[in-house]
Every structure is written in C-alpha cells, then in structure tokens.
Amino acid sequence: MTSTATSMEFDLDGAPLGDALMEALDGPYHAARQEARDTLTVDELLRDPGMTMDQARAWTLAALSHLATKGYGNRGFPLPGRPADPAAVVVGFEALSHGDLSLTIKAGVQYGLWGGAIEGLGTDEQIARWMPDIVTATHLGCFAMTEMGHGSDVQNLETTLTYDAETDEIVVHSPTPAATKTYIGNAALHGTSAAVFGQLWVGGVCHGVHCVVVPFRKKVRGKGVDLPGCETGDNGPKGGLLGVDNGTIRFDAVRVPRANLLSRYGGVTEDGSYSSPIANPNKRFFTMLGTLVRGRVCVGAGAAIAGRRALSIATRYALSRRQFPNPDGSGEVVLLDYLWHQRRLLPGIAKAYAFGFAHNDLIDLLVRCRAEAVPEELQRSLESRAAGLKAAESRFANDIVQVCREACGGAGFIAENGLTQLRSDVDIFATFEGDNTVLMQLVAKGLLTGYKEQWTGLDRRETMTKTADMVARMVLERTAGRGLVDDLVATARRRSSEASVLDRGWQLLMFEARERHVLESLARRYQRAARAPKGQLFDAVNEVQDHLLTLARAHTDRVVLGSFVAGIETCTDQAAKRMLNRICDLYVLDNLESDRAWFTDHSLMTQARSKSLTKTVNHLCAELRPDALALVEGLGVPEEWLGSAMLVG
C-alpha cells in the first residue's frame, strides 16, 4: 500500500467536523447510536469472511446469543411489564447492521419477525406467554409467510389453518408442494417454532390470512428433529447471508391448540365461531400486514448502513491510494483527486446523508403510530413511506456497494478488505421484506387511493381540478419540516426561471413539481385504465406500470429531501450546518442531473439549465473533496468497525 497521506493529517482536519456531522445525522437518536459505537467491538460484529456455510451458521448463532446477553438485537421488544419501544428496536437493528449482515438478519428473524409476529398479531396473553423466551434467544423461531408459489402475493397464500371444533385445534396444512414455506430464516437448522401464515377456515368459511404458532422441530441431544407432520428442508448455499439458515417447512395436517392462533385481529372464540374487531376482511388483512411494517423500516435502515460502510471503506482507501504520476510532477495522484473518482463516491455519500435524515423521520412516524390511536391515514402514510424508503435504500445500497467495490479495484475484490461480503449480503435486501418493484407499486397506488371513487361522474375539466386539489393536499400534508419547505417553495415559485440551481426553494419546487405532475398525469391515465372492459383490464393497467414506478420514485425523493432540509435546520453546529447544506445541494443536483430529461421533456427546465447541472455537480464534488474524510466520519461508522485489511496495512 503506497500512502504518504498520514492519518495524523486526517485527524487534524477531519475529527471535529466529522463528529458534528455525525451528531446532526444521528439526530434524536444520537445517544442510543453513540452507546452502540462505544459498546460493541469489531470482533463481536464481524466474522472471518473465509468461513464455510456451516461455520458461518454456527458463528452467527453464537453471536446472536452473546449479543442478547449484552442487550443488542433484542432491545425494545415488549415483555410482561415492559412496553414495546419501537425506536429502540429500529436503532438496535441499525447497530447490528454495522457488522456482519447474517447476524443482523438472524437477529431480525428471531426478534423482529418471529417475535414481531407475536407482538403485532398476538393478544397480551400470547405476548406474555412467548416473548420472554424469544427475547433471550432461548426459543428460536421462524416467520413462515413466503411460499414456493406465493412470495409477493401474500393474500393468496395456499397454506390452510382449519379450525377443528371437535378437538378445539387448528389444523395447519400445505395442500400442494407450491404451498411449502420457503426461504424461511431459522427453518433449516435452529428454529423450533414458527409463526405460520395461512388461510383461516372456520366452519367451512374462509376468513383470509391469519397466523398461528406451530412447533415444528425438537432438539434431541442438540440436533434438530422434525416433529410429526412437519418436513423441513435446507435452502442451502445462497448468494449471501451464509450465516442465516434459510429453509423450507411443509405441513401435513399438523394440529396445534386453538390458543396458538394469534388472535389480536381475528380468532376463534370458545364456542368455535370466528370473531374479529375488524369486520371488513380486506381491511383486516391490511391491518394485520400493517403491524409488520417495522420489519421494512429495519431492513431499509440496514441496507442504508451497509451503503455507509462501503462508502467509509472506499473513501478512506481513495484518500490513501495513489495511481499514475501527476503531470505537474508532484508524485502520484491520490485516487480521490480524480474527478471521476469523486463523482463515483461523493454523490453516494450525499445520498447516504439524505436517507439518514429521512430515516430518523420515519422512526418518529413509527413511534407516533405505535404510541397513540392515530388516524388511519397516518398509519397508511407510515406504510407507504416505509415501503418507499426500503425500496430506495436497498437500491442505493446495492448500487453503491458495487461502485465502492469497483472503486477499490482488485483490492476491493479481496474478502479481507471488507467489501465483498457486504456486496453479497446486501443483494437480497432488494427482495426480502417486500420485493422493491412490488413495494414501489404499493407506494404509487397509495397515492392514488380514493381517486377512483371521488371521480365518478366528473368530466375532464372537473377531474383535473379535483386531481390538482388532491395532489396539493397530499403534498402539503405529508412532508417533514412542512412550514419551512412551504416558505422556501413559495419564494422560489415567484422567480423560478431566474433562481440559481443552488437555491433550496427552487430545488424543493422541482421535486414537488415532478411529483405533482407525474401524479396528475398518472391519475388521469389510471382512471381511464380502470374503466377498461373486463378482458382488457390487465392490459390497460399494465400499460401504466412504468408510470407507477416513476411516481413512487418521485414521491420518495421528495419525502427524503423534505427530511434532509428539516434535518439541517435542527443542526446547531454552524460548520456542520454549512457542510450539510453543500451535501444537500449535491444530493439534489445529482438527482436532477440523472432525471433532467424528465424536466426538460415537461418544460420545467430549460436546455441551458439542464446542461449546467453536470458542471455544477462537478464543482460541488471538488468543493467537498477536501472534507471527504469528515464526510464519511459523519456517516457514523467507527473506523475500528470497518475491519478492512487494506486500511490497516
């Protein structure tokens, strides 16, 4: 490793600004996040990347148990006498996301999914019955939702949960091979019970998807043996997350007591009849799924942190590695001095900050929705935002980890340098806890909710007015830091053609105008599509699928920017605040640059302005370059946690 830049130089320049940036980005969760940084060690968090699958699984299980004793992974889950603390759950998951992602996901499966199913869908009695052994990682379990035949389409799961009045039991059954539960964490080896999702049948009537706790394996001298009627399998080697024992479970008329049916939103009474506080089956289904939203919040955060980690490694490497002589004769050039290297890494860092602020707001929203009886609209807003951010963050993570790997050249491909396992592990974040494409359609459809009904009988002109109203209402109601944003936008609107591209009001106006325009035009197209005659409905709706995804992106980008702007306002360190404003500029202009065709196509930007964006992004990169180390320090991944041999050597 050739490096003449000493770490001394870095420390002198970087540390105070880096700390201030980190504190700002940590926001209201600074104390909890700092505690993790002060407490967890790299040995607890990272495994040797050379481990075989079997070794990785054993290490991950041991690390899970060890960290449970330190209160990591399991923090914030409800116990008798201890209420749930959703922020602690998310921040705890985030802490583990700085390390081996198998460990993170193993903890997520055990506490967040298996425990979360009971916490979200179980009665108080059921929570008291199961949670104590779950949060100590004593009773290992599974979240058995996905089936071979139905991954994204949960509403049409095939597994049946049939109430047998004779014996007062629930009969759990996989009627076809396609009904086999698959990709289930903890199913291949370590789990002994599962929260199994299936269609609940009571007295010959199907009440839709419910969840029941099913013991499926017992430990005999430390080895797992399938219980009668349960057949497990091992998904074997995967593209990553080798430490998580994903597997299959198939049920052949397995009987469990009625009391195992998680009954908060629907169950079978003592007299054998179905009962639910929510009459509408569709609403019940979405309410039940809604309780599981925390998983998406966690997974999005975890992905974003994987991105931060990769950026921390690649940026530090780019600050020490030199290649090719400087034509001006002053030795070899530091990688990060190359424009293109800056363009690869710095906009990624800006995105990482943007998602960080957006995530803090999302946690706040989660906490609000869990603490009080909130209007249904707010709960829907939480679900939509969690879905959109999860998709955006996992896309970001996949893309930026690859960019970082490539930016480190051959060294990036050697496992001990810390990027390859990250790359493998983060891949599936684009799929689990909701396939990104499916999630983004959810976001878009959420924004369109209500349109169909309200428009019946309106003509084209009325429709347009109505649409504009709804958009305004939604845009107005659903963003963090609303007052500030409104003021900036209002000012910018009065002089949008002369405003500088660095004018925050103009930037916000562009993000809002894009969302508004995409939503308005989609609403009209969607309304037409929904009127297609039977037999042509699929084609009609299918034709706007790309438009749906565009809307989801535009919406999520706008929400993220709102959080970024609001987050900067709360920063009290002036140097950090100035820097955050530059980072925010880079975030915005990088976004606008890649989407500038849309803006010129829709006359929201002139050719000249569109052409100027590249130059401005380049200038911003050059401006941020000297503080690159502080920027990654601000991302909050302690240098000791990076575990990258090339940064030590």
Add this chain to the structure above:
Amino acid sequence: MTSTATSMEFDLDGAPLGDALMEALDGPYHAARQEARDTLTVDELLRDPGMTMDQARAWTLAALSHLATKGYGNRGFPLPGRPADPAAVVVGFEALSHGDLSLTIKAGVQYGLWGGAIEGLGTDEQIARWMPDIVTATHLGCFAMTEMGHGSDVQNLETTLTYDAETDEIVVHSPTPAATKTYIGNAALHGTSAAVFGQLWVGGVCHGVHCVVVPFRKKVRGKGVDLPGCETGDNGPKGGLLGVDNGTIRFDAVRVPRANLLSRYGGVTEDGSYSSPIANPNKRFFTMLGTLVRGRVCVGAGAAIAGRRALSIATRYALSRRQFPNPDGSGEVVLLDYLWHQRRLLPGIAKAYAFGFAHNDLIDLLVRCRAEAVPEELQRSLESRAAGLKAAESRFANDIVQVCREACGGAGFIAENGLTQLRSDVDIFATFEGDNTVLMQLVAKGLLTGYKEQWTGLDRRETMTKTADMVARMVLERTAGRGLVDDLVATARRRSSEASVLDRGWQLLMFEARERHVLESLARRYQRAARAPKGQLFDAVNEVQDHLLTLARAHTDRVVLGSFVAGIETCTDQAAKRMLNRICDLYVLDNLESDRAWFTDHSLMTQARSKSLTKTVNHLCAELRPDALALVEGLGVPEEWLGSAMLVG
C-alpha cells in the same frame, strides 16, 4: 413451482426461430460454437456452488486438466509446427465462459496470460521451449504484472529485472513491499513459473518494462514449496472466482538465465548490451502491451456470455412463474406479461445481441491484425475497440446479472438456481484485464490522438474545421458495414426531423451525431487543457475526465450498432432477420431513451420525440414478448448448460 405453461408450447413456437437467431448471432463462428455446444457437458462446466474455497480450487484444477485433454481452453495456441489461431483461442475461451467462471479464468490465466506472454513477447525459440508443456496444462504458470502499488499504472511498475553481465543472468527483485506482485492467478497454489513484468536495467540504464520467465516454486510430493528468494502468499477468499488461487509473489534478488528474458521486442545480446527492433521506448512499451490485447477480447466475451446465461435463466423463469391474480379472471399472471418485467429483461437481451455481433467483428479484426503486417492505425483501432468493448460488456454483465437475480426474487438468491455464483464471479470482470474507467479513458484518448500536434498554430475557426475533418475521417473509417451504414445515414440526414424513431438511418445518424459532437467539443476542451501552465495541468485535464468517459461510451455504442446493422444484413433466414431488426430497434431506443437528455440538451431531438421514446420502447417490448423464449434460445446457451434447479423442478 407453479407453471401451467408447458414446455411443449414453448418448443413449438420457439425452436426454429431460436435456432435461426443463434446461427445468425454465431455468425462466422457458428461451426466452432456449435461444436462446443454438442461436446461439452454441464458436469464438465459447472461445479457445486456449495463447495468451499479449497474444494473449488481443487475442482477447477482438475476440470482444467480434464478439458485440456478434450482440447478446450488450450485450442489455438501456437506449438512448434502449429501456428497460432487467435479466433480459436477466443472462441475456446467463450465456450468455457458458459460454465463456471473460475474454470474459465483459470484457463485464461494458464493459456491466455501465462502462455500468451510467451506467445506474444517471446522469440520463436522461447515459444518452442515453453508452449508444449503450457498447452497441456503440465507446466502451470502465472502472469505476474500487477503489483500492490501499481495496478492500472503498468508503466511505473517497481519490480526490477537487472542484467548481471558477470553471470549472464537477470536478477529479479522487488525493491519495496509495494512492488510485491498481487492478485496473480495460479500464484497461491498451483503455478510453478511466472512471466514477471518489471523494469529492465542493462549496464545502469533502464529500458522500461519487460518480461522474464521466473521459476518460483517446486512441487515436493505434490505440495508447493517456494524456491529460494521467492516468497508467495495467498490472497485468500475473494468476492467470487473462488476456484482461482490468486496470490502474491515477492522476489529477493532471484537469478534466472538471460535466455529467460522474453526478447521478441527487446532483449540482451550475447555481448551484454540491450537491443530492440523498436528504438522508441514508449512505442516499444505500447507494442509489447498491444500483444496482450487478446486477453481483453476474451474477458469481454466472457462477461457478455455470463450476461446471456443470466438472461436465459431469468427469462425462462419469467415464462413459467406466475404471481398475482389476473384482474380479468384468467388465473395468475405470468411474470413476463408484466410491462416492468419485460422492461427489465428484454432490453438486456437486445444488448446481448448487439454485443454478440460487435464481438464477432472484433474477433475478425484481431485475426486480421495477427495474420498480416497491418498499418499501425489498425492495430491501434483493435486495441481501442477491445478496450471499449471489454468495458461495455463487463458493465453490461454486472448490471444485467443483478437485474436477473432480482427478477427471480428469492429464488434468484438461492445458489442452486444458478445466478448467485454468476453474480459474484462476474464482478471482477469490471476490473481485471484493465479497470473499466482506465480503459474508457484509453479509448477516448485514442480518438483524440494526433489532435495536439496537428493543431499547433491554428486559430479557433481553423481548429473547428480541422476537428470536423478528423471526426469525419475517423467515423467513416472505423465501422463495420460502412457502405450500408453510409447509405442509410445519408438518406436519413435529408429528412431527419420527420424520420420515424424506427428508421434505421435516423438511429445511425443519432449515434454518429452524438459521437461526433462529443468528440468535437472534447477535442476543443482538451486542447485548451493541454496548454495549461505547469502546476495547473492536472486540474485542467482532470476537469474533462467525465467528458472523456462520455466520448468512450458514445464511440463504443456507435461501433456496436454498426456491427449489429452489418450482422443483420448477413442473416439469410427471413423470419430471424425480421426479428433481429426488432431487437436492434429495441437496442437503439433503449439506448436513446436513457441518454435522451443529452440529445435534447444538444438540440438533436425535440421534446416531443424524446417523450415518445418510452412509449416506443414499451411497445417494442410488448411486440417481442411472445417470442421471448426464441430470443434467449438465440443467445446460444443450451438449456442443459443452465444448471438451474428452479427451471428443472
């Protein structure tokens, strides 16, 4: 797996068209490629993805030796009495690229790099001395170019090769830890000799980078032992290619006979003086590097084939997998019927065809350059095209394999389904045989060659005229199927504003206009930059780095399209030809759609036309959808070679 679409349906529709497409895409190499399809079996090509690194290394070595006996991997290399056959080398590498990429790269290291160094840089005597044992995989060796301190910057390698007149030997030495050779295939375990690159010193004068054969390990009872003065290390686990034993080698004044210096382009005579047929050291260096261009040709092809493989798996899966009920009530929807799924896969298939045709032309060029004494300009054109295509193909492969993994959801992440190892293995194709960013700058700088000299003393107006001349000459001279393309472009130019976006002439005109415009503007900026005073030269040149990359992309895209258009002309099956024309449309419009901001920014496209592109791409996808199976059959990856459990189950 739920699938009601029977393979019978597919076979009836797909096979004849698929075969005709495959034959057209195979082009002049159909017979050789078909022979591989008929001869190699999936067991010879693929390993169990669950193997540990040690097992994978052992399997790969055994498979290498086994395939050598069948004439795969080693075909086309020169032997005494047998001339080299560069097309056979590339097509042989391609055949192996359909299987485990560790095996492909192990073969590439042994024959293409280790053998290739001797073949390209050695005298006839040296070729006769070493090649027989190399092509039988008896004498395993390394290509020791990259050093810890210098990867991309080969000209500044630190290793020294010092001629000792006293003993008539070359002393091979690593003067610093940064001079240690690293990431060297075959170095960790299996190789016994290496072609070592370093600075040749003779009589106190440095003659630049040369290459010498150095034995560095002997086998003692089957185990490797470092020879005195040689210290090897193991790079250990990597992000992929686990079957290749990459490692480090460090030399402490290791002596080898003078006869081991590969001396085709420069060596030490019997009287101990340096002698070379090429007087200019810079030209000598680039001539020597130029002989190694075949490696880039091979690696680009291998990456593109990995992309084809992933597309074959994901498309076949998308044709059998169903998800979500059809709102028109006809069961569940086949994945590939969704617009977005089509948009994910079909433009990728179109790119795979485009690169296939471009690659056939590149092989032709390689063959021409090796067969005769060609003008230096043609050799430079080969190097430039190999660099551009390698970068484009490996970018394509990395992106599309990830898209395919995600398009297969959770199943895509399970190793036995054939995508995850592909994803891991293809990653490094973006880096080895030349980092993509460095290669693209080479391409762009190649296009700018000569400008500086020719412009001395010209004013702005003269400069512009000169630039336009040079661009025209280069654009005219360097494309396949030139006559045809010229006619189409000339016709389109007369009515470019009314031409349909499906008009091939207009499409070609757009690709040419983009390259021409980017080159002209870059040439002017570059000229200015080159005049910057000492001390500001780096900044001045650095400022246009993104412009260089844009040029390289625009150039490569245009070359690829030229090959595609020319390739279609040679297709004699009319149904296949019609289909290829549609695929070409999709290739072009997908490219223009993603770059449409550039075209509107530079007034080469109206807003209206830019906005119409998305709709046209969607329509093309819908049009190609019914023939999706034939399209992937045409990519030439036999179904039996896919080794994807989910397609069998």
